[in-house]
Amino acid sequence: MSEARPGGLGTLPLAGKVAVVTGGSSGIGAAAACRLAAQGASVVVGFHRGTDRAADLVARLPGDGHRPVSMPVENSRRLEEVAQLVEREYGRCDVLINSAGATRKVAHADLEALNDELFDSLMRINVRGPFATVRAFAPLLAGTGDAVVINVSSISGSTASGSNVAYCAAKAALDNLTMSLGRALGPAIRVIGVAPAAVDTGFVPGRERQAVVAQAAGTPLQVVVDPDDVAVAIVGAVTHFRISTGTTFVVDGGKHL
Template identity: 60%
Template structure:
């Protein structure tokens, strides 16, 4: 077999493919599940505490066979069990979206308020968890020969501005980890980060829609990012960015400028 693969393959069809989405029961994860299901994918909806939400979402998605799966970011054994469950039910995984995450609003100048337990929880959930998920699903993703991992990152990774210093650090780690993984998982698996600025969800405790609108007003496009805007970027990265890997797609209305 040639060491080169043929380019010009056109869009990546999701018909008959299986997408695993961590944090899939709400926010960006749920919006992504809807978009990928509309495009033809069968969805494994990863959840931690949101089993009821995941089950309700599975019932309302277009298509059939969607499956809620317990994928807690802090438990590598449970993540491996989830990969085994997906294999047993579907026999394949073609797309992995790491959308699960956590943060806590801590003023950057208040170093003492960012205690060790909070810092560790953020790094475990936002960095080790996605790595453990990729590690567990890599054999299944490789099997198909043309898979995609999307890590939901944040503009905070490059600006150092965000809900907490630990959160910013965790997303910078995700982006760098994505570059490392793209080198070793190719050619069978692409790895792309999708990095939004503030999104109108309840992800950041205490930040209401007014705070997101204020940030959006300071951007060139002056558009409030909704969860579906990020989901559309994920869909585009999966289906059309066929030669992109180890890179970051920024979705921020130009806030980085």
């Protein structure tokens, strides 16, 4: 058990730290990579199909030590290989952002459209993927003694209102996973979830920007959430929420109210 420090733990500086971001080539992941790099971290930008996007992003990140890496979260073997690569080239991993995810717009009442293949795919990517990534990186994270995992969730996990039934169930499972891992991996690793409402990206195929704007208009803050808004919350959790673990913070403009 660590002894209490006078004045508390303080903030976690990111200069010299190494961060790995899955789903880092676009959306929330890319915004988080930019924020982490701006604070001095070397960022490994994980991607699946966004090879060119990841390379372009890395070229624009401030600082040095950044690199794009193919990191499909459905491929557990590849995740283990990337963890070995990070250990070999960086010798450490201080921050892991699980931002990779997928969904498809399916009306909740249309049970037939949510077939087994789609349901299983959403579970593999949105639940097993983050778990397998943590499993692969846990030894490297634990080695720093003060690491953090951020799971990018959604308020769909608590409201059961989202792009489809399986996606809502997957995000609820991810929130539960955050709790379980927070308990299992302490004290060396904090595990924190960040749950936004609809974000102004192209994440949900078939959802027009007008739908995001309309949803924002119905919230208390009436703010259209940008990926960088979520990235600020992610970095804030990494650097400031030093005594939080196993919990998911809502970043939704008050939509849950």
